[in-house]
Amino acid sequence: MASWYAIRARGTGAEVAIYDEIGAYGVSAKGFLAELGALPEGTPVDLRLNSPGGSVFDAVAIHNALKRHEGTVTVWIDGIAASAASYVAMAGDEIVMPENAFLMIHDPAGLVMGTAEDMRAMAEALDKVKGSLVSGYAAKSGRTPEEVSALMAAETWFDASDAVAQGFADRLIEPVRIAARFDIGRFRNAPPVLVEAVEAEADTGEQTDAAAPEVSEATDEAAEDGQAVDAEGDEASAPDAPQPPAETPPPSGAPPDPAVIRAEAIGHARAVIDLCRLAGQAQMAGRFLEEDASLDEVRTVLLAARAEAEPEIAPHHPQPGRSSAARPWGEIVARTFKLKG
Numbered sequence: 001m002a003s004w005y006a007i008r009a010r011g012t013g014a015e016v017a018i019y020d021e022i023g024a025y026g027v028s029a030k031g032f033l034a035e036l037g038a039l040p041e042g043t044p045v046d047l048r049l050n051s052p053g054g055s056v057f058d059a060v061a062i063h064n065a066l067k068r069h070e071g072t073v074t075v076w077i078d079g080i081a082a083s084a085a086s087y088v089a090m091a092g093d094e095i096v097m098p099e100n101a102f103l104m105i106h107d108p109a110g111l112v113m114g115t116a117e118d119m120r121a122m123a124e125a126l127d128k129v130k131g132s133l134v135s136g137y138a139a140k141s142g143r144t145p146e147e148v149s150a151l152m153a154a155e156t157w158f159d160a161s162d163a164v165a166q167g168f169a170d171r172l173i174e175p176v177r178i179a180a181r182f183d184i185g186r187f188r189n190a191p192p193v194l195v196e197a198v199e200a201e202a203d204t205g206e207q208t209d210a211a212a213p214e215v216s217e218a219t220d221e222a223a224e225d226g227q228a229v230d231a232e233g234d235e236a237s238a239p240d241a242p243q244p245p246a247e248t249p250p251p252s253g254a255p256p257d258p259a260v261i262r263a264e265a266i267g268h269a270r271a272v273i274d275l276c277r278l279a280g281q282a283q284m285a286g287r288f289l290e291e292d293a294s295l296d297e298v299r300t301v302l303l304a305a306r307a308e309a310e311p312e313i314a315p316h317h318p319q320p321g322r323s324s325a326a327r328p329w330g331e332i333v334a335r336t337f338k339l340k341g
Contacts, residue, residue, distance in 0.1 A: 042071045053086070059085065095168070097169045143166070
């Protein structure tokens with residue numbers, strides 16, 4: 001599975017690039033922490049961010065690892081540092097933003113399926129996570145925890161000037177051309193100028209960020225070194241990493257657009273994860289993605305797993321509130337997934 005980060009030595013320092021969703025689709029921060037920890041003590045680090053966020057737990061782990069790093073950490077927000085990515089940025093000794101970059105903070109969110117106790121446990125966990133995030137944002141910005149908490153609850157977007165004025169960044173530089181092919185629709189308060197920039201980028205399908213080719217080069221070098229991360233976060237050899245299915249070249253003979261292939265792979269992964277969460281089997285998503293299972297295969301396996309976990313209630317084993325006309329669980333799930341065949 002492709003990594004969402006790249007770390008490489010550059011002169012007397014090291015460059016770390018996070019240009020995707022943090023911890024995306026089963027790839028945890030374990031490999032990131034291992035590579036960061038392998039850098040010589042005192043190595044200056046340039047962290048380049050262009051990310052919509054991702055796993056808050058991975059982000060907290062990355063933030064803490066960067067804070068522990070003996071060398072100077074300079075964070076360059078090349079486009080967007082939203083959600084969990086903004087918390088990673090707070091680990092920088094200096095945070096630099098181009099004038100047209102954005103930083104966003106908001107409350108952590110989670111998904112749970114289960115009893116009322118499960119719901120309460122999730123709420124308590126989210127409250128604890130928010131407390132940790134508030135401390136990090138407040139320590140960097142100098143604002144009170146109450147002020148930061150209110151900004152997070154409102155899903156606050158800062159352009160570069162606002163971020164510097166509010167203490168969330170330290171220095172402005174000249175604007176860059178942003179290449180951000182992220183799903184901004186998940187956020188309720190995304191600035192219109194950012195939405196337009198992302199939509200325009202999606203329409204043209206062109207690489208417009210001056211820093212992007214360098215990041216791609218870093219990722220390629222990592223691949224050449226055999227560095228990949230599997231769904232459990234353990235290092236694996238590149239040949240064993242699953243690859244997306246090959247695309248048939250268009251009739252014109254032109255090569256397939258890498259951006260389109262990547263978007264399709266991400267869309268498929270999201271659909272698999274959503275199906276697993278809906279079926280209460282979130283832990284199975286990593287296996288499906290490793291096996292490159294189709295959505296029909298995923299539905300079939302999930303239905304079978306659910307049927308085994310919760311057998312139909314027979315008439316001789318009545319349950320409160322269940323009538324004799326009630327439909328079995330398997331039929332309900334089948335109708336929910338619209339299973340064909």
